[in-house]
Amino acid sequence: QDERAPILEIHDVAVHFGGVKAVDGVSMTLHEGLIYGIIGANGSGKSTLFGAISRLVPLVSGTMMLDGTRFDRNPPHRVPHLGVARSFQTVRLLDDRTVRDNIRLGHDAVGSVPRREIEQRVEHVLTRLALHDVARRYPSELSYGIQRRVEIARAIVTRPRLLLLDEPTAGMNRHERDEVSELMLSLKGEGLTQFIVEHDVQMMVDTCDYIFAMNTGQLIAEGSPADVIADKRVRESYLGG
Numbered sequence: 001q002d003e004r005a006p007i008l009e010i011h012d013v014a015v016h017f018g019g020v021k022a023v024d025g026v027s028m029t030l031h032e033g034l035i036y037g038i039i040g041a042n043g044s045g046k047s048t049l050f051g052a053i054s055r056l057v058p059l060v061s062g063t064m065m066l067d068g069t070r071f072d073r074n075p076p077h078r079v080p081h082l083g084v085a086r087s088f089q090t091v092r093l094l095d096d097r098t099v100r101d102n103i104r105l106g107h108d109a110v111g112s113v114p115r116r117e118i119e120q121r122v123e124h125v126l127t128r129l130a131l132h133d134v135a136r137r138y139p140s141e142l143s144y145g146i147q148r149r150v151e152i153a154r155a156i157v158t159r160p161r162l163l164l165l166d167e168p169t170a171g172m173n174r175h176e177r178d179e180v181s182e183l184m185l186s187l188k189g190e191g192l193t194q195f196i197v198e199h200d201v202q203m204m205v206d207t208c209d210y211i212f213a214m215n216t217g218q219l220i221a222e223g224s225p226a227d228v229i230a231d232k233r234v235r236e237s238y239l240g241g
């Protein structure tokens with residue numbers, strides 16, 4: 001991965017909630033065009049790290065750079081303009097808006113794209129995620145797995161350079177999970193850098209180029225999926241020995 005340019009560089013980042021060191025001195029580098037994963041037990045700080053990258057939680061210390069430019073003081077509404085999009089661990093769709101509107105709203109965050117172009121992008125994403133049949137439905141009418149797919153659609157409609165996915169397949173069946181894996185690999189084919197939190201270890205092994213393992217706010221291992229899964233500390237803290 002070394003010949004690829006770094007897209008995201010995180011240096012010694014810490015996030016505290018009261019006395020809880022949710023992220024405790026994490027450093028990592030993500031290179032362009034690869035799929036990165038984070039594994040770790042519940043409460044190990046994975047979502048908080050995504051919150052830090054999205055600028056939704058303040059850093060106690062550390063620096064973060066995107067394409068070589070510091071962004072750790074940026075307000076959250078500036079982050080989509082930098083080409084970073086994300087999905088959340090829990091579904092966050094507007095229940096009084098159709099699927100199509102929810103996806104289009106993803107675009108409000110980035111602005112300055114002509115309306116025609118936005119409509120084309122929405123159509124493209126609806127097709128790509130096989131959501132055309134439900135485009136006029138409301139989120140509450142849909143299965144949880146489909147709602148999650150709408151969330152991913154809402155994130156990628158902005159054509160980000162870096163996509164953060166926080167447990168995108170939670171609540172999905174095997175078939176739906178495989179579809180997310182396929183989508184990720186196809187987005188990788190277009191050069192999109194992806195960073196995913198996921199508990200489905202097999203899916204991580206199948207899709208990720210590189211994995212980070214966290215425990216109690218700290219990185220305990222990183223490397224190829226095979227190496228990280230085999231790591232003694234990862235097995236003890238996460239995989240059950």
Ligand code: ADP
Nearest residue numbers: 017020022040041042043044045046047048049
């Ligand atoms: P993970 O995503 O790995 O399950 P989180 O990042 O959600 O872990 O949580 C890391 C730690 O930070 C946990 O101890 C959690 O209880 C705490 N935490 C997360 N978000 C908040 C918050 N908004 N306020 C207080 N504590 C939080």
Ligand code: MG
Nearest residue numbers: 046047048089
């Ligand atoms: Mg989480």
